[in-house]
Amino acid sequence: xxxxxxxxxxxxxxxxxxxxxxxxxxxxxxxxxxxxxxxxxxxxxxxxxxxxxxxxxxxxxxxxxxxxxxxxxxxxxxxxxxxxxxxxxxxxxxxxxxxxxxxxxxxxxxxxxxxxxxxxxxxxxxxxxxxxxxxxxxxxxxxxxxxxxxxxxxxxxxxxxxxxxxxxxxxxxxxxxxxxxxxxxxxxxxxxxxxxxxxxxxxxxxxxxxxxxxxxxxxxxxxxxxxxxxxxxxxxxxxxxxxxxxxxxxxxxxxxxxxxxxxxxxxxxxxxxxxxxxxxxxxxxxxxxx
Amino acid sequence: xxxxxxxxxxxxxxxxxxxxxxxxxxxxxxxxxxxxxxxxxxxxxxxxxxxxxxxxxxxxxxxxxxxxxxxxxxxxxxxxxxxxxxxxxxxxxxxxxxxxxxxxxxxxxxxxxxxxxxxxxxxxxxxxxxxxxxxxxxxxxxxxxxxxxxxxxxxxxxxxxxxxxxxxxxxxxxxxxxxxxxxxxxxxxxxxxxxxxxxxxxxxxxxxxx
Numbered sequence: 187x188x189x190x191x192x193x194x195x196x197x198x199x200x201x202x203x204x205x206x207x208x209x210x211x212x213x214x215x216x217x218x219x220x221x222x223x224x225x226x227x228x229x230x231x232x233x234x235x236x237x238x239x240x241x242x243x244x245x246x247x248x249x250x251x252x253x254x255x256x257x258x259x260x261x262x263x264x265x266x267x268x269x270x271x272x273x274x275x276x277x278x279x280x281x282x283x284x285x286x287x288x289x290x291x292x293x294x295x296x297x298x299x300x301x302x303x304x305x306x307x308x309x310x311x312x313x314x315x316x317x318x319x320x321x322x323x324x325x326x327x328x329x330x331x332x333x334x335x336x337x338x339x340x341x342x343x344x345x346x347x348x349x350x351x352x353x354x355x356x357x358x359x360x361x362x363x364x365x366x367x368x369x370x371x372x373x374x375x376x377x378x379x380x381x382x383x384x385x386x387x388x389x390x391x392x393x394x395x396x397x398x399x400x401x402x403x404x405x406x407x408x409x410x411x412x413x414x415x416x417x418x419x420x421x422x423x424x425x426x427x428x429x430x431x432x433x434x435x436x437x438x439x440x441x442x443x444x445x446x447x448x449x450x451x452x453x454x455x456x457x458x459x460x461x462x463x464x465x466x467x468x469x470x471x472x473x474x475x476x
Numbered sequence: 477x478x479x480x481x482x483x484x485x486x487x488x489x490x491x492x493x494x495x496x497x498x499x500x501x502x503x504x505x506x507x508x509x510x511x512x513x514x515x516x517x518x519x520x521x522x523x524x525x526x527x528x529x530x531x532x533x534x535x536x537x538x539x540x541x542x543x544x545x546x547x548x549x550x551x552x553x554x555x556x557x558x559x560x561x562x563x564x565x566x567x568x569x570x571x572x573x574x575x576x577x578x579x580x581x582x583x584x585x586x587x588x589x590x591x592x593x594x595x596x597x598x599x600x601x602x603x604x605x606x607x608x609x610x611x612x613x614x615x616x617x618x619x620x621x622x623x624x625x626x627x628x629x630x631x632x633x634x635x636x637x638x639x640x641x642x643x644x645x646x647x648x649x650x651x652x653x654x655x656x657x658x659x660x661x662x663x664x665x666x667x668x669x670x671x672x673x674x675x676x677x678x679x680x681x682x683x684x685x686x
Contacts, residue, residue: 234552256555269552270540270545272484286477
């Protein structure tokens, strides 16, 4: 549904995306995380052909992004916090206007979403809170049942209840759509995403399913009998040693025996699972170091 | 899709179109009644106000669906940018050129002349409004994201064109020079913003998409 091959984008001297390769399985909920300026939004814009890439290529809904026609765009939904909605329209009018662009528009589907989100149909878009705007945009997108759904920071500024509603509506429809979601909100992502990738300074640092990620990442604390310098493997992130006490994050954890082999005289090893948020922080720290 | 966007713009800007048509009717009436042009009269003020209000209408229509803005709502709709530009031109025809054409025809009628005998001259007037107001207006509105900035830029362009006219020894006619100035503006707008989507120069939109 979505694939990129060595996708590259520069803005002047800034490398926004550097040879990014992604392959999203159909019907997955794929979370794209990374710090500000990592290139998440740029990737979505390139997929939608808003920008021309400087190298590589991308496909969305089985079509080369550069050749997207209006007919192809009818199968793609895009919701972004930064997107400008027509402020002067009433919500009902906004739905009427948008429906004219999509032959597959489903009024029943919209009715359900209006009920779920409790949207004020007579209110003007300009009078809506940030959360309500996001819900209006999401309802207008889900109403035509897109095959591919691109969401850019959909949870920003939403309260807990609204987030749950938004997540519920995304998950409900994931059986028929492939979702690519760019977000900082790792606690939310963890609860429903099936796949995760991490972008930093335009480079893809990890891409895979969340179970795999969580099985591979461990926080490790080692107590040595005596302090010793060793050659640190590349997959040990944020390695620190203070006397006999060693701490690092193993991004390819393969059991304690593999760790023991690296040191001579291990007194104790403690291994902890990491939640997605902690993995993200470790990756970000490692990125800053490098 | 062109008609959908056009209808949406008409629905939003009907009051502005009504107001400018009111200005136009009044101006046509004053033109038909007077014998000599007088500076700083109601007619002179209306002559200044009318193109500015046209520019304001165009600016509002363009700013909602700016061709080069990837954050604009239309950018994710299944629409080609050419359709958006065509819808805006159609709005300009409906809100500016058609009323202007009718008004100039009426002035001739009120002066006791048959407008059909002046069809070519009337068509040329339409082309002048298109070249001097509509196209530069669209280009300037596309360049500036703020409506007041767009109007000021248009005024600056008009003043620049006026000064060039006064100081030029090029032997160009007033209309010819204004046409050249407006084409420069249009070219500038076309280079910077009207080439949307895949053809958009990277420097206009920041790396974060804004």
